[in-house]
Amino acid sequence: MDSFKKIPGQEENDVSTDSEDILHVNGGKPLNGAIKVRGAKNFVSKAMVAALLAPGTSVLKNVPEIRDVHVVSDLLRLHGVNVNVDGEKGVVTIDATHVKLASVADVDTLSGSSRIPILFSGPLLHRLGEAFIPALGGCAIGGRPIDFHLDTLRKLGATVDKEHKDGIHITAPNGLTGAKIHLPYPSVGATEQTLLAAVLAEGKTELSGAAIEPEIMDLVAVLQKMGAIISVDVDRTFRIEGVKELKGFTHTSLTDRIEAASWASAALATRGDIFVKGATQPEMMTFLNVFRKVGGEFDVTDKGIRFWHPGGDLKPVAIETDVHPGFMTDWQQPLVVALTQANGLSIVHETVYENRFGFTKPLVQMGATIQLYRECLGSLPCRFQQRNYKHSAVIFGPTPLTGRDIDVPDLRGGFSHLIAALAAKGPSNVHGISLIDRGYADFRGKLRQLGADID
Numbered sequence: 001m002d003s004f005k006k007i008p009g010q011e012e013n014d015v016s017t018d019s020e021d022i023l024h025v026n027g028g029k030p031l032n033g034a035i036k037v038r039g040a041k042n043f044v045s046k047a048m049v050a051a052l053l054a055p056g057t058s059v060l061k062n063v064p065e066i067r068d069v070h071v072v073s074d075l076l077r078l079h080g081v082n083v084n085v086d087g088e089k090g091v092v093t094i095d096a097t098h099v100k101l102a103s104v105a106d107v108d109t110l111s112g113s114s115r116i117p118i119l120f121s122g123p124l125l126h127r128l129g130e131a132f133i134p135a136l137g138g139c140a141i142g143g144r145p146i147d148f149h150l151d152t153l154r155k156l157g158a159t160v161d162k163e164h165k166d167g168i169h170i171t172a173p174n175g176l177t178g179a180k181i182h183l184p185y186p187s188v189g190a191t192e193q194t195l196l197a198a199v200l201a202e203g204k205t206e207l208s209g210a211a212i213e214p215e216i217m218d219l220v221a222v223l224q225k226m227g228a229i230i231s232v233d234v235d236r237t238f239r240i241e242g243v244k245e246l247k248g249f250t251h252t253s254l255t256d257r258i259e260a261a262s263w264a265s266a267a268l269a270t271r272g273d274i275f276v277k278g279a280t281q282p283e284m285m286t287f288l289n290v291f292r293k294v295g296g297e298f299d300v301t302d303k304g305i306r307f308w309h310p311g312g313d314l315k316p317v318a319i320e321t322d323v324h325p326g327f328m329t330d331w332q333q334p335l336v337v338a339l340t341q342a343n344g345l346s347i348v349h350e351t352v353y354e355n356r357f358g359f360t361k362p363l364v365q366m367g368a369t370i371q372l373y374r375e376c377l378g379s380l381p382c383r384f385q386q387r388n389y390k391h392s393a394v395i396f397g398p399t400p401l402t403g404r405d406i407d408v409p410d411l412r413g414g415f416s417h418l419i420a421a422l423a424a425k426g427p428s429n430v431h432g433i434s435l436i437d438r439g440y441a442d443f444r445g446k447l448r449q450l451g452a453d454i455d
């Protein structure tokens with residue numbers, strides 16, 4: 001049973017011409033009020049995959065009503081797993097006692113729907129000795145290769161067959177064995193891949209150069225509840241001692257700090273005042289520092305964080321995106337919209353993805369002054385130095401924004417366009433709006449709660 005509201009199943013990067021997929025926005029009104037943010041999209045989907053590691057029942061709470069949850073539920077069900085989702089309560093119950101190989105044709109129907117399926121590899125190899133992973137989706141914000149994932153699986157003893165035209169066939173008939181692995185870059189997904197594959201591998205695994213995002217540490221907490229033995233050194237090295245079996249878990253997800261920061265940026269850009277129920281301070285410290293430097297005010301309470309524009313001019317900032325505990329790449333797009341209203345020159349150096357400024361073009365068409373550069377406009381070591389990627393942005397403000405027709409390019413870029421439309425004078429039509437359902441639960445309802453004039 002799936003009691004989540006059905007969300008339009010639009011393909012990842014299509015520009016929709018469907019009239020139901022357009023949001024009409026009459027901008028220029030501050031967003032004021034309170035909204036609730038549930039669990040993190042980039043944790044919940046992974047915890048659901050972890051449930052596949054153990055026979056028995058796992059219960060995940062504080063689950064948001066987003067499309068990625070449907071995709072993972074569907075993929076689990078294709079593998080014989082019983083999944084029950086209670087959308088209203090935000091509870092997902094997964095019984096992975098029985099697991100079977102899904103038919104390639106069935107798995108193919110989920111091709112291009114998300115990046116999560118690659119994380120099924122380890123659990124399926126442990127349970128069945130083989131896995132078929134469909135072609136991956138996710139936002140078009142760079143090449144998004146999976147070489148680290150596949151290298152890790154090979155090091156643990158799997159055989160990867162990339163010949164299949166629609167996906168990847170991976171086998172490990174004799175199980176996986178612990179290994180020494182180093183990631184060339186602290187990839188979130190490859191770290192999770194290693195954790196999910198190594199917990200049941202025979203012997204010890206050392207993973208150096210890993211990512212330590214709060215969502216990853218919450219996944220470690222889930223795996224520990226299941227019976228895994230995982231420690232982390234100060235230099236971001238995970239040590240995993242393989243165990244023979246795991247059991248189900250009950251866990252409440254940490255809050256979605258990307259969604260919380262998106263609403264905070266919306267408060268700044270529209271000169272509004274938003275109380276984000278559920279937002280927590282420790283995971284957002286880096287964002288909060290920048291929010292304060294820009295001139296935003298916030299108040300942390302036990303129930304959430306209130307973010308508001310105090311009036312007067314916002315201040316420009318220079319930021320560089322980075323892995324945790326740096327400034328998240330997913331925070332930059334909504335903040336850039338607010339920076340178009342800051343008085344002076346702001347600089348954003350994107351060091352995680354090579355192609356994450358595509359969303360600025362419509363902002364410029366709305367009146368923003370944003371120039372993109374191939375040079376690294378910052379001091380962090382950056383893989384894109386001397387490469388041909390426009391990965392630095394200079395934003396000059398304040399510039400009034402004017403409403404217009406916009407096509408949603410990707411999840412975070414799309415939400416930023418929505419913020420721009422809400423901050424802009426006059427009407428905007430935001431096309432392909434259902435793409436935002438991948439990561440922002442009930443954003444239409446929340447916008448109405450905040451007094452937005454949308455239709």
Ligand code: EPU
Nearest residue numbers: 042144145146147148149185187188189190330352353411
């Ligand atoms: N990379 C490789 N090879 C790999 C894996 C990654 O070169 O095998 C590179 C990527 O191309 C990228 C960098 O490493 O340049 C970082 O990628 P990472 O693997 O960390 O990203 P991810 O796991 O695919 C997750 C989130 C993203 C978030 C990033 C960084 C999920 C489902 N996605 O992606 O979230 O931006 O970590 O924090 O957890 C979003 O929510 O909108 C989103 C894109």
